[in-house]
Amino acid sequence: MSAHNNRYGRLAAQVYHLDKPIGHSFGDVAFYLERLQHCPGPILEPAAGNGRILIPLLQAGLDIHGFDASADMLALCRTECAQRGLPAPVTQQTFEAFQYDQPFAAIIIPAGSFQLITDHAAATDVLRRCHHALQTQGRLILDLDPAHAIHTGGHSVRAWQPSPAQQLTLTCDRLQTDHINQISVDLLRYEAWENGLLQSTELESFSLRWWGVQEMLAALRAAGFTGSITVSGSYAHGRWPTDADTIITFEAVKP
Ligand SMILES: C[S@@+](CC[C@H](N)C(=O)[O-])C[C@H]1O[C@@H](n2cnc3c(N)ncnc32)[C@H](O)[C@@H]1O
Structure with missing residues (x-):
């Protein structure tokens, strides 16, 4: 794959920010706020981008941290945080190598960003890295765009x-x-x-890589998420997805 694959360079970041500004919701902002409202510890959003979802969660008082590979996306996030008088708890890191000193109570990957990792082995390594970065009873919540x-x-x-x-x-x-x-x-x-x-x-x-629902369940279990896993269609928590759904969410608990 070329070096410019999934890069989110200067113009791409500008377009993302115009098309999906801070708080722009696909139903996910309210969903994640609800799922995280009683979260007992810090939260991580890998690939946080311009802060579209991270900033509303910060404003709701959640202890959320983010990282992104793109300096241009992070610059937008930092500017938007500064304009709101918020700290910008974001760093430049990648899915493949991210590291933190503290374990998280939840890791969220909305907007299908997980599908940007197209190599199957690399993607399963990222699931293991997420598992490692969670506290016991911590939750990984990730969204997938359906195959179709x-x-x-x-x-x-x-x-x-x-x-x-x-x-x-x-x-x-x-x-x-x-x-x-x-x-x-x-x-x-x-x-x-x-x-x-x-x-x-x-x-x-x-x-982008598309995943089957059972394929993702098997990958999560293989990565150590052997506790409960809830699969939901179109942000209706606990409702098994159908072909009519535009997004599929997995919530996996680290036992
Ligand atoms: C669809 S955007 C999602 C941004 C934000 N999470 C949201 O929900 O609006 C995908 C983000 O993934 C980032 N990204 C792509 N490849 C990455 C990688 N290997 N590691 C970390 N971030 C990556 C891009 O820079 C981009 O900001």
Whole structure:
């Protein structure tokens, strides 16, 4: 995979922030607030990005920490925290190597970010790393986009207008769908325009891995989550998902 895979560079971060600003919810902000309201200790959000969900949880008084691989996403998060007079409890780390001194009472991975780890062995290592980073009785809560939402692909163009003279565009094309390894690869072309003149452009490849529900349950158990695991569709806690659901959540307890 190229070095620019799933990079979330400068224009990608700017577009993410315009499209999914702080507090923008897919139903997940209220869901995570509810699931974490009696959380007995610190919480970690890997791949916290611009703080879309981390900042509302901080504002609700939760002791939440985050990390992200992208310096551009973290810069947005830090600016948004500063504007609200909040500390910015975020660091630049990766799924594959993150480390903390303290164990967490919960780890949350919303927005399908776990699917950015496309190598199956690497993904299962990340589940083990999460297990290791949790206290006993700690919970890992992660969201997956369902397989059917990922493996179709196609072509799309979207545009944002941060100011009357400025336009940002994102063109997305499916490059490859690998059904054996359950990985989609899209080519994302970000462009920044001013008064109709192209100012800058960034090309990123964007890869996602889709998971079967039973496959994820088996991976969680193999990573040590041998306690209860709750699977939910569209943030209805405890309701087994159906094909109509747009998001599937796993809540696994470390025994
Ligand atoms: C879909 S965004 C999610 C941001 C935030 N969690 C939210 O819910 O809005 C995915 C994030 O994953 C980060 N990311 C991608 N690969 C990563 C990796 N290997 N380690 C840590 N973060 C990574 C990206 O930089 C990006 O900020």
